[in-house]
Amino acid sequence: MKRIALGVQYDGSAFYGWQSQPHGKTVQDELERALREFAQTPVQTVVAGRTDTGVHGLGQVIHFDTELDRAESSWVRGTNAFLPKTVAVQWAKPMPDEFHARFSAFERTYYYVLYVNPVRSPMLAARAGWVHRRLDIDAMRAGVACLIGEHDFSAFRSSQCQAKTPIKHLYGIDLRQQGDFIHFRFRANAFLHHMVRNLMGCLVDIGSGRRPVDWMAEVLASGSRDRASPTFMPDGLYLAQVGYPEHFGVPAPQTGSVPWNTVWTEQPSI
Missing domain, CATH: 3.30.70.580 (Pseudouridine synthase I, catalytic domain, N-terminal subdomain)
Structure with a gap:
């Protein structure tokens, strides 16, 4: 076999x-x-x-x-x-x-591509998320600081999640702006069901000014899904890479066909 x-x-x-x-x-x-x-x-x-x-x-x-x-x-x-x-x-x-x-696998990396423009683009349908109002990227960066590390992420967990534990180790959340796009990179040992989309909902609320920066820490500490924002659209979410020990020799993803593949060129370290 x-x-x-x-x-x-x-x-x-x-x-x-x-x-x-x-x-x-x-x-x-x-x-x-x-x-x-x-x-x-x-x-x-x-x-x-x-x-x-x-x-x-x-x-x-x-x-x-x-x-x-x-x-x-x-x-x-x-x-x-x-x-x-x-x-x-x-x-x-x-x-x-x-x-x-x-x-x-010891790590999973997800990308989220968000289009920020007053008018939606049909060329990006199902390929990128969309918001029509400007977002404060610095506020969103400040909002994710409390999430880094090992935490109970129950507040960002779907009620249908089958994971044995809500405790995950989030290695990093990176944000980069490129024209009308904001690119997000989420890295963790594993993710809960809807976790990235629920985090995105909270980040968009912070970026739009609907919520203050320190609200993210309150949501995390509450452990309650009801305290967080609604689940954000799946359109711009990509499972980008899965990390394995080097001795397995798992090839890197082939992302040359993705228009925004140059946004995350360096390989992050834990």
Whole structure:
């Protein structure tokens, strides 16, 4: 039995999230269907992080076990031949048995792309979030300071979250402005269901002046989802990268096709 890891990119706007559902309209359903067609045998996948409806994947990682002996390029080309244009395998790599797409990961990085303009752009539909009023980026930067480190993030957790614990270690939240766009980078050991989108809702409220900077710390301390802002739109959210120990040799995400890929060129350190 061989363990194979795949790097997968997808446009999440066409799917009801990653995790398989009875209706079959998820990324996992499409990927496993394509793998089954190529391998001519059922294939069960394990994913690094389950993304929600409308959330995109730039550096998603999965693994599966198989008795088939195929070249790495064959897994890529063969699987892609059966995938819709909104999903594509970027790389394939044999892994040792101890590799696990979810449990071997020590870090997840999400990007959020926010378009700030009085008028929405149809060219950015499902690709970027949108707000029509100007935002104070310095206020938002000040607001995230209290979130860095290990905390109970219950206030930013969906009621449907299945995580065993709300305690996560948030390594950093970075903000960069580029014309009419604000780019956010969230790095943590793991994220709760809707955690990034709930944080985004609070950041937008602070940036627009609806809430003061120190309100974020009050929300965090409360542990109550009711104290935080409504969940922000998924359109601009991307699972950008999953971090693994170097000895596994997991390839970096291939982001050259993303227009804003130069915003985060340096690799952050924990």
